[in-house]
Structure formats: C-alpha cells, structure tokens
Amino acid sequence: MSGVTQAPEALLKRLERDVARAVRRGRNGLRYAAGTQRTRVGQTPKDVVWRRDKAELWRYRNDAIRYAPPVVVVHSLVSRSYVLDLHPANSAIRTLTDAGLDMMLLDWGVADAVDADNGLETYADEYLPAAVDAAREAAGTDDVTLLGYCFGGVLSLLSLARHPELPVRNLIAMATPVDFEGMASMTGLLRSRRLHPEDVLDETGNVPPEAVENAFRLLRPTGEVAQYATLWENLWNDQYMEGYQPMAQWTRDHVPFPGRAFLQTVDLLVRDNALVHGPLRLAGRDADLAAITCPFLNVMAERDHIVPAGAARPLEGLVGSEDAETLCLDAGHVGLVASRTAAKVTLPHIAEWVQRHSDRVEA
Secondary structure, three states, X not given: OHHHHHHHHHHHHHHHHHHHHHHHHHHHHHHHHHOOOOOOOOOOOEEEEEEEOOEEEEEEOOOOOOEEOOEEEEOOOOEOHHHHHOEOOEOHHHHHHHOOOOEEEEEOOOOOHHHOOOOHHHHHHHHHXXXXXXXXXXXXXXXXXXXXXXXXXXXXXXXXXXOOOOOEEEXXXXXXXXXXXXXXXXXXXXXXXXXXXXXXXXXXXXXXXXXXXXXHHHHOOOHHHXXXXXXXXXXXXXXXXXXXXXHHHHHOOEOOEOHHHHHHHHHHHHHOOHHHHOOEEEOOEEEOHHHOOOOEEEEEEOOOOOOOHHHHOOHHHHOOOOOEEEEEEOOXXXXXXXXXXXXXXXXXXXXXXXXXXXXXXXX
C-alpha cells in the first residue's frame, strides 16, 4: 500500500517543480529578451595607471600581492577585455589576483576613424613598450611578465621580437595563432584571394564589428541553434542565467579592427605566414621570433575552434627561449579564461608557472 500512496506524492512534487520552473523560465525569458537586469561585468576594482589615445593600462587592486614583477595582460584588438572579468564568480583576473599576482591589463578601447591608420607597428613599437614602462613604474619593479591573449599574444610576440631589449622577464602566449595555415576555416577566403581585405573595410577605414562577429559565427554555423537550445533547457535556472548572460553579451560585443593593422595581418600573417617562415618585415624592421629569449609559456586549448591547436602549437619551437614549454588544456578558446573549469584547471596552471618564474614578495 505504501507504494500506492507514495506515487501521487511524487507526482505532485514533480508537478510543483515543473510549474515553478515554468514560472521562472517565463520570468527569465522576458528579462533576457528585454535586456533588463543584465549582470554587471568588469567588477574587480581597478585603477587607470597609464593612458595614451584610447589605450589604457589598468591595475587591479590587491592588498595581498605575493609575487613580482606584475603580470601585464595584453588583450586582443577585436573583442572586449571584460571577458577576463565577467562577474565575481567567473573572473580570470580575480582568480589570478587571489593567487598573489599583481595583475594589470592593457585595454585598447574602441577604434574609430582616428585609429584606422594604426599599423601593427603602432601597437608593437609604441603603445606596448610605453605600457610596459608604465607598469614597471606603477609596481616599482625593473621588469614585467607579459601575458598576451589571442591577437594580444600576436602583438606581444611582435613587440618583443622587434625589441628584445624590452624589460620583459617572462612571456606567456595564450590561445595565440602563429601558423595561419592552421586557421583555414577563418582565413581561407583571404588566403586564396577570393576576398580582398579592402572590401571588408567600412567608411571609417576599419573592419566593422559586425564583420568580425560574422566571421566567428561562420566557424560554428550551428552553434547559435545549439546555444539557444541549451538556453531554453536552463532558462529556469537563475544561477545558470547569471553566468550565461554576461558571456552571451560578450560574444555579441565586438569592436572594430583598425584598418591598416588588418591589411598588414592579411598580407604578412595570413598570406605570407611570416611568423612561421620569418623574419617578418614590418615598417623597415624585422620581427624574428628567435630573438625572444626570456622564459616562455605557450598555452593552447584542445577544443579551440577559433585558434586551433595546430595554429598555436609551433610557437615553442619558434622562439629562442631555452626555458620554453607548451601547456595544452582541455578547453575551448574562451573556456581558457571564462568557464566553470577555468578557475579550477586552466588559471591555476598559469598562476603556478608565473609564481615559479617570479620573485617572492615579503608581506
């Protein structure tokens, strides 16, 4: 008899659960569609310690710095840097500051017509060295550790290859493309010259953010459908939505790619694959990765659909560092820095490497 009486109770509990979920799904669906109650991004407290034109260097507040020199994150030119600090429960910056690192971030701002003539050398020869000096001054150190993420890694490589005298103690390239033959899915039309890079520029002389977003979307044409299916399944879950909303916001929040830098990227990196075959001739000066001799860590993701492992793997063999290693992790491109497992798997590996290559600071 007990089984007979328990069945209606179990059915009633399941019905109550489903009704409650339906109510929350409707509420969260309306909020998501309307764009209300969006999670604030970039909440980790910081100060601007250097600024030139649109570029800014941020230093994150940390009363428990245990290692020096500071780590300067060089972000990509085509996306918003807040992916590294989405929200308090999912922040690469917060995880690394909690590891006792003095974290800074070089943010490029949003390019407009004024920036259309910025070339790769503008960033590698001017902005980045100046930001390194500003970071040293702010931290009171003789050198820095550079951590370049995605195209920010390319800029870091170019800067240090062209200026090996820069006071950079360690270099980390994270999800950074170097062999552009391994990025055929994204660059195939440009490599084959079926698409002319000049045709991608808008009236400001830059690549518009819509073109950048569409290029990433084409890499996974069914990804958006799968994304919405997963969203529907979890729309009732407030905790899931708290993490989903800032990430969904970031994936649609691209910025213009400065036009001249884009044209150089196509000619030198995509078509000539000059980072691999080198040296890369830029503004009358060579950039040879073999000139980079500081300790080097290449971090790549096995499931990266934007920078496939084959595009990033050759880096360790191209730099001239005796202390060079590659860390290949089970993650996607963004999952390296912003996912449920990043704080438990990816970032601790990076923090540990930085700690081993840094000085211990007495409290």
